[in-house]
Structure formats: C-alpha cells, structure tokens
Amino acid sequence: MTSVEGKVVVITGASSGLGEATAKLLAERGASVMLGARREENLQRIVSEIEDDGGAASYRVTDVTNKDQVENLVGGAVDEFGRIDVLVNNAGLMPLSTLSSWTSGSRWWMSTSRASCTASPQRSRG
Numbered sequence: 001m002t003s004v005e006g007k008v009v010v011i012t013g014a015s016s017g018l019g020e021a022t023a024k025l026l027a028e029r030g031a032s033v034m035l036g037a038r039r040e041e042n043l044q045r046i047v048s049e050i051e052d053d054g055g056a057a058s059y060r061v062t063d064v065t066n067k068d069q070v071e072n073l074v075g076g077a078v079d080e081f082g083r084i085d086v087l088v089n090n091a092g093l094m095p096l097s098t099l100s101s102w103t104s105g106s107r108w109w110m111s112t113s114r115a116s117c118t119a120s121p122q123r124s125r126g
Contacts, residue, residue, distance in 0.1 A: 005030030008081040010073060012064050013091035015042035022088055027055030034077035034084075036062030036070075037091070056081070064091040 009026050013019040015037035023033045027050040035043050035057065043059035050057040058080050060073045077084050 003030070004086075007031045007085040008034070008077060008083055009086040009088060010034045010036065010077045010084055011088040011090060012036045012062060012073070013089075014046065014059070015039040019088070019090040020046055022090065023057065024050060027057055028053065031086075032056040032081045033058075034073065034081065035059040036064070036073040038063050062091075064089075 004026050007026075007030075009023075009031045011019050011023050011026075011033060014023050014033075014035035016039070019035070019037065020042070023035055023046060027033050033050065033056070035046060036059065037043055038061060040059075040061045043061065047057045047059050058076065060069070060076045062069045062073045064070055074084065
C-alpha cells in the first residue's frame, strides 16, 4: 500500500461515521485532511481531536448539493495545504420517511441523485 504521508485529502461527509473514521486514520498516517460536512459542531470536534493528536486538519461547512459550498471546500484545501491529492466523496443523504414513500420524483430522490452524480465532478477537473 502506498503511503499517505504528506498527501492532502479532502473528505466530504466527514462529520461522523465512515467520513470521520477515514479522516482520523489518514491524519494519523500523516495526511493533511480538509473535512467537509453540514454539521459544524462535529467538524470542530473532529479537527480538534486530530490536531490534539499531532495531525493537520481543517474544515469547511459543506452541503455537497451546493456548488458554492463545494468550491469553498476545494478552495479552502488549496489555500490551507497548497494542493489536493485525493478526494474522498463520502457525503450522503438520508431520508426521514418510510421506504414506501420514495418515488423517482421525490425531493429526497432528486437531492440524493444530485449529491451523488454532480457534487464531485463540479470540481474534479484538473
């Protein structure tokens, strides 16, 4: 496995679960991590924990369905760490409804499709 030491990694959906665990593991292994998610309190806590353990981390509040916020996340990583080496597109949306209420035209379906299909390509070009 190639080392992540010295790499700059942007992680969406980083305020809990797999995103949080990924950020902590990569920072522990020497990567600088830029975290993006909607829950600022969680992002602040995670960045603080990473920095307390000697890692390099920062965050931007980011809703991946919002192009301006995605650009702010990417720009923040470049401003703070000089470049981006890796993007972990982990953001997801979870509906608060029953499965039977989902339809292809539902607001949740449209938001999920937009988050999954358009958020990362907006800024992934070189």
